[in-house]
Amino acid sequence: MPLRVFVAGATGVVGRTLLPRLRERGHHVTALVRQDGRLEGGDLVDAVAVADIMDPRKLRQVVQDATPDVVVGQVTAFRHPDLDVALHRTSRLRETGTKNLVNAAVSAGAGRIITQSAATAYSPSGHDVLDEDAPLWTDAPGRWGEAVRAVAAMEEAVLTCPRIDGVALRYGALYGPRTWYAPGGVIHERVRGSALPLVGEGVGLTSFTHTEDAASAVIEVLTGGDPGAYNVVDNEPAESTEWLPAYARIVGGPTPVSLTLEQAKAQLDWLTVHQLTEQRGATNFRLRETLGWRPTWPSWREGFATLCGLWPG
């Protein structure tokens, strides 16, 4: 049945992938932008709403005008080049902006809200590959602790509101066109410039998510699935010793150098060391089992190679 869908974050890497998929299925799409004209020629939508998610009054008005059945939030500030600033702004958007979006969705009579969340926020303890019941690392140090607490607050706002069904899609490391892993992106350039080393044993696990799979999961939960949190990741969580040298080969970069943990702590930011040495992977079992969702890109190996033109599709 065609739905009226309101998409916040419509100009982002997931939003842009999502818009045509919604339209293909006959849904009526309203795209939220901060400035008129931000959508590109190919971003076909039925209506454009202009508001900042941090402005609750204006947001409420445009969501009410759109009369959506489903509200989708894909809002972050990860485009900012300074990681500390990006994390801090994203935390505010997740915590305050998402509360604003929930309130606006409820006031507009929407039946469901779907928000982007993070499968990278789990506490690095217990099993290597974690499901949705694993605790979030809310007492992590520094900026990361702030970021994870914002993820927890965002999920609480979405999942515990009694007047709307809430779904949190926990993405892994996002890759695809225009992301950090695409040609010209932050990670791509770091690896080509030999600025992303292997650290210690390199046993930190990363679960990756292609932006097409992030979007296909939104389609899947538009009406399906119980409210709750779902990991949206590929089938192959990988240690940094595995994915980093493979990615370096794919992008035509040098073999990553190896640092000891002590050297890495002195040379790299805390979050990168965490990711490379102790981060846990995530399993997509819940989404597969309950909704039959399958990633289009089950392995980052093929996804990276195609993204970087090594194996043209």
Ligand SMILES: NC(=O)c1ccc[n+]([C@@H]2O[C@H](COP(=O)([O-])OP(=O)(O)OC[C@H]3O[C@@H](n4cnc5c(N)ncnc54)[C@H](OP(=O)(O)O)[C@@H]3O)[C@@H](O)[C@H]2O)c1
């Ligand atoms: N999402 C993650 O968890 C994550 C984590 C680490 C790295 N990354 C990397 O970050 C890059 C960006 O991916 P992304 O999907 O996170 O971000 P994105 O592609 O920049 O999308 C963010 C969306 O949020 C919107 N937005 C930001 N602030 C807003 C506000 N105050 N009110 C309304 N809308 C607002 C943006 O709109 P405007 O067009 O107005 O800016 C944009 O549509 C990717 O390269 C990815 O590799 C993402």
